[in-house]
Amino acid sequence: MIRIGIVGYGNLGKGVEAAVFNNEDMELVAVFTRRDPSSLTVNTPGVKVDSYSNMAAYKDKIDIMINCGGSATDLPKSTPEIAELFSVIDSFDTHAKIPEHFSNVDAKAKANGNIAVISCGWDPGMFSLNRLYMNAILPNGNDYTFWGRGVSQGHSDAIRRIEGVIDARQYTVPVEQALASVRAGENPELTTRQKHTRECFVVAQEGADKERIEKEIKTMPNYFSDYDTTVTFISMDELKANHSGIPHGGSVIRSGVTGFNKDVKHTIEYSLNLESNPEFTGSVIAAYARAAYKLLSKGETGCKTVFDIAPADLTYMSGEEIRAHML
């Protein structure tokens, strides 16, 4: 059994917990929190909840620690910290800061004989991986990434900060016409507006100025002003009934050419349709926890990404089994 610890118990922590439950070669040992541990009840029976600061006591009881903190301020600090004590995985997604984060985590992991896997999930993660495979196979071509239909937590939060808004849910939606053009190998040049639309479902306070709220959303720089955005006001009951899930997904597509005249077209597409973003992300992370465990037992140390890990290391099956049944 691979003994797992989870750090942080938000949506992603719960998603990882469910994934560990569904992998028969893994067991969840403890959940660590910066809140008061006694305030937290977790979904897996018999699992300890302990304080982040008490982690060192588990050094011989946990094989892989899964850090489910946020990318903005938490992971850059906590993943290197954890890597001093444990092999660790995170889902760091601030693209511009990945090289710096990699280097910090790599130093701590190597110095302490641990493995770390950063930026694991679906984007970054499986989408990145597919981009790499596609580019290696078709060196001449164009990459396209479409996200959704799915809930963007960041955009939903941005709407909630507007005066007069009680709650909100924002869906990122790929433009069907753009997707069809890319899939047809037409290699379109697409602006931000041509690739995605944004659908906002907003619960406003009674008597709030809905016209102003709608205008503030639609003109919000970075978040909405570059998109065709629709705003629909709904009741809190409707939000709870129809918008409580966290679905997401999307497609990575490479449209490329081969041949001496570079005129033979090919399209490769990897797409995801997910009812729960955190449960799927947690499932990807659990598979890479297994890989980290295998790499560690081969004597490897240091920081890795999905690029560095051979597919065979993700499965509980042996080389013989996968060659016989999956090749």
Place this chain on the structure above:
Amino acid sequence: MIRIGIVGYGNLGKGVEAAVFNNEDMELVAVFTRRDPSSLTVNTPGVKVDSYSNMAAYKDKIDIMINCGGSATDLPKSTPEIAELFSVIDSFDTHAKIPEHFSNVDAKAKANGNIAVISCGWDPGMFSLNRLYMNAILPNGNDYTFWGRGVSQGHSDAIRRIEGVIDARQYTVPVEQALASVRAGENPELTTRQKHTRECFVVAQEGADKERIEKEIKTMPNYFSDYDTTVTFISMDELKANHSGIPHGGSVIRSGVTGFNKDVKHTIEYSLNLESNPEFTGSVIAAYARAAYKLLSKGETGCKTVFDIAPADLTYMSGEEIRAHML
């Protein structure tokens, strides 16, 4: 530069040649044939054509040999032979015999300090790889593979062997309704007939009994009798004008569930739309030739499959570059 040799100059050999041409870090040194070398003109200027039996003379001139022979009788014999002299890649696709082939090639490659990659291409190859990733991420679920719309060489050949047939092209076509049901996460149980149809375009001899030919096709066991098959008689001119390409493609889909109640649905799909099956297969093989070269320079030996090779080894880019630009 990675110095490449190609063994066999049929459709796949030409596809690999075009892929090598399109990869700036590779150069084609020689093409080997069992035919009279002087009878062969290859597409790349300045490339030697030599006899299969003269391969040993190139031991220090070629890094990776790409074996483009057929799976039925050629590859089981020639890949182990070549692995005694060179690091080698093939596209062996007789699924039931992969374990035996792996073991034969592995022994020769290890004994001679070479790397081998077998069963490389898209199926087996990228489809297998995606099945493995999908299964590792979603341990609870069902796999589906659809092929086409594309030309099946084996089925086209089977039609050509019928009396009165001059030429033929057979397209394997996925059933749209089945695909839609799988994509919707309905987890259908599908019979052979419900997954694919077969479209046959046949050029008959003048005066041939078309009714008999059509009946012989539709009732042919293994090839057609389990499918809804349509037969269309066309002229040789029409065959040449509209059916000279070798397009193919398909989709690997996993429909799985997560969560403590196993009731949260997810669909992962990897799909290919290829104008030229051999040129795409050749492009996959070229990327794995680079990986074989990298593994060799790390001191690894023996037989590998796509399962054993980390994505980063497929690209000419450094770890720093891919982390900064593709993660």
